[in-house]
Amino acid sequence: VGGEISHSTDPFFQPQIALALQHCHLLNIAHRDLKPENLLFKDNSLDAPVKLCDFGFAKIDQGDLMTPQFTPYYVAPQVLEAQRRHQKEKSGIIPTSPTPYTYNKSCDLWSLGVIIYVMLCGYPPFYSKHHSRTIPKDMRRKIMTGSFEFPEEEWSQISEMAKDVVRKLLKVKPEERLTIEGVLDHPWLNSTEALDNVLPSAQLMMDKAVVAGIQQAHAEQLANMRIQDLKVSLKPLHSVNNPILRKRKLLGTKPKDGVYIHDHENGAEDSNVALEKLRDVIAQCILSQAGENEDEKLNEVMQEAWKYNRECKLLRDTLQSFSWNGRGFTDKVDRLKLAEIVKQVIEEQTMSHESQ
Incomplete structure (x- = not known):
């Protein structure tokens, strides 16, 4: 005043x-x-x-x-x-x-x-x-x-x-x-x-x-x-159902320096081409780019993954259940479900490599 x-x-x-x-x-x-x-x-x-x-x-x-x-x-x-x-x-x-x-x-x-x-x-x-x-x-x-x-x-x-x-x-x-x-x-x-x-x-x-x-x-x-007291509690990382963390867990995070950071459950080896091809499938399932032919691109990355992982029984059974004919999927694909199973394939392959 x-x-x-x-x-x-x-x-x-x-x-x-x-x-x-x-x-x-x-x-x-x-x-x-x-x-x-x-x-x-x-x-x-x-x-x-x-x-x-x-x-x-x-x-x-x-x-x-x-x-x-x-x-x-x-x-x-x-x-x-x-x-x-x-x-x-x-x-x-x-x-x-x-x-x-x-x-x-x-x-x-x-x-x-x-x-x-x-x-x-x-x-x-x-x-x-x-x-x-x-x-x-x-x-x-x-x-x-x-x-x-x-x-x-x-x-x-x-x-x-x-x-x-x-x-x-x-x-x-x-x-x-x-x-x-x-x-x-x-x-x-x-x-x-x-x-x-x-x-x-x-x-x-x-x-x-x-x-x-x-x-x-x-x-x-x-x-x-003016701000009420809020008791903050953080969930354990393994129990968090956050979309971003879920994608990172499926894919592994690739920072700008090119070094991969993987969840400890995956333990994937960066040099393993077969595992990288599987990650490409997951990426296409959950991070497909706008404007591209999604079905053709998925078929393309799946062919590459199959070429390097033919010995994996889980992948073979999965592809059969998704109507894979060796060149592409003949039926509509549940991409999230496919990504989850491919993630299991990565885990299985990783454990197999570590035991060798």
Whole structure:
């Protein structure tokens, strides 16, 4: 915010924020990430309308809001409680409840209370003196108990009506919290008295060191807390059914330097021409090039493979079952099935070579 900000009994900025939120709530949409960064002026004019943005966490409130998504300074107690239970259930500390803990769109009203508090004095009502990459325990405790103050130094010039709105929005119990209609009907936003008090928040914002510190702490917390904890587990390679790995396992991977890397189950020898011809069959089965005559090309590579592997009984039986006449297939070929069997032929041949 640039320049001096007049006292927010001014009937402009606060009502616009509330009206934007009211529009969402009338549509039964919970924004779930309400904060100053998501409130934008349409342009630089003095009477520019305020736009509410970033609906990445927004969701229709059907009484089933459970996901602990939030930005630390503005998070409501109910969302923190959802996070606590989610983590305990995930770690097995407590059993998964048949009736999950839920919260509702009143979490936005708590965030609105925090925003108003920040606008009036320049700092958030809930913070910690201890830097942490997660919400510190003392900050979490203050949020869960709704413990905040109006320090005389910064709040002496703030009206009681403004403080009353903040108090009624920062109620721990959602049912005691102001609704968005209650905010819009509050005398603070409907007063005909225009006060000329200058808020201290603008002066605080002019201190670049203070702003830089706040931005750094906020950015770190934002990066860590907007993303849910995900427990990553990798499958053993032999049990992975990934198309790319499956092709590499069938073919062997040939990097640019020309050196083959084969799966340990194959153990194919690069110098063995017979095995290379079999790999060509597999390649044609699963990696045929667009525009080429696929059937003719398959017949061609199969002839080459058969020429070098005539002694293999498994290959001979396979070709008979696929109606091979020595020059080509007379019936339609199930290419994936053929590739799998040729892979078995490669394994069999490899084992035979190793035993010799």
